[in-house]
Amino acid sequence: MNEQSPFTSVLGNSKAIVTLAIGARFRERWNTQCRANWEMYAKRHGYDLICLEHPLDDSERACKRSPAWQKCLILSQEFSSRYERIVWIDSDILINPESPDVAGAVPLEKIGAVDEYTIPTPQLHRQILRKLYSYWEAEGIPFIDNETPQDYYALYGLPSTFEQVVQTGMMVLSPRYHRQLLEDTYNSYEETKSPEWNYEMRPLSYEILKAGAIYWLDARFNFIWGIYKALYFPFLFAHPDHRRAQECLTRAFERVYFLHFAGSSHEMPLLREVIAQSPPSILPILHEPQRTTIQTHPAEWKLKTPVVLAVFARPDTTAQVMETIRQAQPPKLLIIADGPRPERDGEDESCARTRAIAESVDWECELLTNYSDVNLGLKMRLQSGLKWVFEQVEEAIILEDDCVPHPSFFRFCEEMLERYRDTPQVMTISGGNFQFGEKTTESSYGFSRYPLIWGWATWRRAWQFYEPDMQSWPALRSASWLEGIVDRQAANYWSYIFQKAYEGLNTWDYALTFSCWKQEMLNVHPAQNLVSNIGFRSDATHPDNGIGYQYSHMLTEAMQFPLQHPDKITRDEMADEFTEEVLFSGNLKRLFKNLRTRTRINH
Numbered sequence: 111m112n113e114q115s116p117f118t119s120v121l122g123n124s125k126a127i128v129t130l131a132i133g134a135r136f137r138e139r140w141n142t143q144c145r146a147n148w149e150m151y152a153k154r155h156g157y158d159l160i161c162l163e164h165p166l167d168d169s170e171r172a173c174k175r176s177p178a179w180q181k182c183l184i185l186s187q188e189f190s191s192r193y194e195r196i197v198w199i200d201s202d203i204l205i206n207p208e209s210p211d212v213a214g215a216v217p218l219e220k221i222g223a224v225d226e227y228t229i230p231t232p233q234l235h236r237q238i239l240r241k242l243y244s245y246w247e248a249e250g251i252p253f254i255d256n257e258t259p260q261d262y263y264a265l266y267g268l269p270s271t272f273e274q275v276v277q278t279g280m281m282v283l284s285p286r287y288h289r290q291l292l293e294d295t296y297n298s299y300e301e302t303k304s305p306e307w308n309y310e311m312r313p314l315s316y317e318i319l320k321a322g323a324i325y326w327l328d329a330r331f332n333f334i335w336g337i338y339k340a341l342y343f344p345f346l347f348a349h350p351d352h353r354r355a356q357e358c359l360t361r362a363f364e365r366v367y368f369l370h371f372a373g374s375s376h377e378m379p380l381l382r383e384v385i386a387q388s389p390p391s392i393l394p395i396l397h398e399p400q401r402t403t404i405q406t407h408p409a410e411w412k413l414k415t416p417v418v419l420a421v422f423a424r425p426d427t428t429a430q431v432m433e434t435i436r437q438a439q440p441p442k443l444l445i446i447a448d449g450p451r452p453e454r455d456g457e458d459e460s461c462a463r464t465r466a467i468a469e470s471v472d473w474e475c476e477l478l479t480n481y482s483d484v485n486l487g488l489k490m491r492l493q494s495g496l497k498w499v500f501e502q503v504e505e506a507i508i509l510e511d512d513c514v515p516h517p518s519f520f521r522f523c524e525e526m527l528e529r530y531r532d533t534p535q536v537m538t539i540s541g542g543n544f545q546f547g548e549k550t551t552e553s554s555y556g557f558s559r560y561p562l563i564w565g566w567a568t569w570r571r572a573w574q575f576y577e578p579d580m581q582s583w584p585a586l587r588s589a590s591w592l593e594g595i596v597d598r599q600a601a602n603y604w605s606y607i608f609q610k611a612y613e614g615l616n617t618w619d620y621a622l623t624f625s626c627w628k629q630e631m632l633n634v635h636p637a638q639n640l641v642s643n644i645g646f647r648s649d650a651t652h653p654d655n656g657i658g659y660q661y662s663h664m665l666t667e668a669m670q671f672p673l674q675h676p677d678k679i680t681r682d683e684m685a686d687e688f689t690e691e692v693l694f695s696g697n698l699k700r701l702f703k704n705l706r707t708r709t710r711i712n713h
Contacts, residue, residue, distance in 0.1 A: 222282030446495030512645025541565030
């Protein structure tokens with residue numbers, strides 16, 4: 111192991127930022143994407159800047175494993191003895207120049223780092239991992255299922271002792287205290303062959319925690335772009351070249367300190383102009399909503415609208431939805447339930463438990479039930495159940511057993527039901543917003559051609575137009591009806607969808623879209639998302655099929671009151687274009703593109 115001549119920007123400081131960029135490709139990336147950006151940060155906080163451009167160990171063993179391991183050797187180099195603190199940063203990280211000093215609060219004897227499994231919170235990280243696993247599995251991308259920190263260590267053959275994982279892409283180190291720990295890790299462990307094992311990170315994290323040497327830093331000091339993307343902009347996985355990609359990256363960069371492009375360094379150039387123009391300010395990062403504590407109504411507001419809950423055999427998700435209904439305390443609760451499938455062992459018990467949870471009303475409420483003893487299937491059960499609902503009530507707020515609403519959802523729906531009760535142009539009110547942070551209106555809501563049914567509301571006067579069997583579809587198809595509503599690509603897509611629904615596909619919501627378009631009606635969409643679907647999993651009626659990662663466990667926000675109403679009822683064309691592109695026909699286009707690519711590769 112020989113001392114190499116690194117690129118250095120030495121100002122005689124007591125601390126340095128160090129990275130490795132071995133090989134022409136990595137040197138070019140660091141010089142073009144990182145160098146100027148890091149120099150701004152280093153100058154502001156008094157760091158020397160050192161980029162090592164040659165291996166620190168060129169032995170046969172070292173050459174057989176990733177250069178990433180050699181970060182364990184930086185404290186062993188002669189130059190390190192000049193510094194009290196060394197901050198290691200992977201060469202695929204960009205730094206918001208307005209960020210505070212990463213080493214400022216770290217005790218000298220401790221290693222400052224971020225816990226990967228708390229980015230951005232432990233609960234959200236676990237949900238994000240499920241999204242990513244769903245996406246990677248659908249795309250055929252190799253991955254290791256490390257849903258918990260214990261899995262992360264155990265799969266490598268280490269004791270599953272710790273509940274944290276040190277993200278070693280950024281570490282605040284001290285040559286005096288940590289040289290031996292890093293050297294021992296380098297010498298004692300071997301590499302598994304594939305990148306998804308994270309090279310040195312598993313054993314190094316384990317040894318740091320075993321030594322009790324960790325000082326946990328704010329997650330913003332090493333926020334993985336893939337995690338941020340999965341949380342706020344998951345449509346970019348399916349549409350990486352989308353016109354909003356730079357805007358989304360900029361939003362992330364404005365809300366973190368160090369943005370880590372682990373596995374996605376090809377996206378770094380999108381920020382070059384943003385960084386060069388002016389240092390962005392640090393904005394607050396968004397946090398998971400706290401459903402039980404947010405006050406969204408004045409004390410005197412009380413829900414008057416009946417609520418419908420459609421359930422089947424998932425007591426755990428039903429309990430979460432029921433808790434939000436309990437907070438809203440509707441005066442009337444109507445429960446629709448399907449019967450168990452005889453071929454599924456234990457489903458009768460699950461159905462019974464689910465119904466018991468749905469019936470656990472502990473406030474003053476009229477409870478009505480519509481239960482099937484036999485299994486009708488999703489389509490027939492929802493169609494017959496909603497027919498029964500609108501025989502009982504004039505209007506209702508409707509939830510399925512996997513759609514968890516924000517508390518403000520109920521007031522929003524009630525005010526919309528009242529405002530548009532006698533407006534025949536409006537068919538439904540949705541709690542969903544699939545714009546992923548894009549604000550297309552200054553109002554509290556807009557209008558769309560798409561009825562979204564993960565938490566929604568409607569009236570008897572609108573439901574009368576629902577055409578469950580789509581009996582008018584053949585004639586409209588022959589008349590090229592869809593070409594007058596959507597573009598050619600979307601018309602081909604929806605023609606296929608409506609045909610499958612007409613032939614008996616086990617779903618009821620495509621008939622709702624068909625009925626809405628046939629009547630030339632619009633649907634209210636809130637300006638932010640009010641409902642989170644928690645049902646994308648193996649026991650769902652419709653499997654994920656690699657699409658759910660975009661829409662599973664979406665974050666919700668509180669609707670602000672009083673509502674800001676739009677001046678007129680007109681369709682939000684920009685929002686609808688995005689919805690069609692990322693939720694509907696645009697995904698079909700991507701599928702065909704992938705199939706063509708795979709066919710070329712196979713031949």
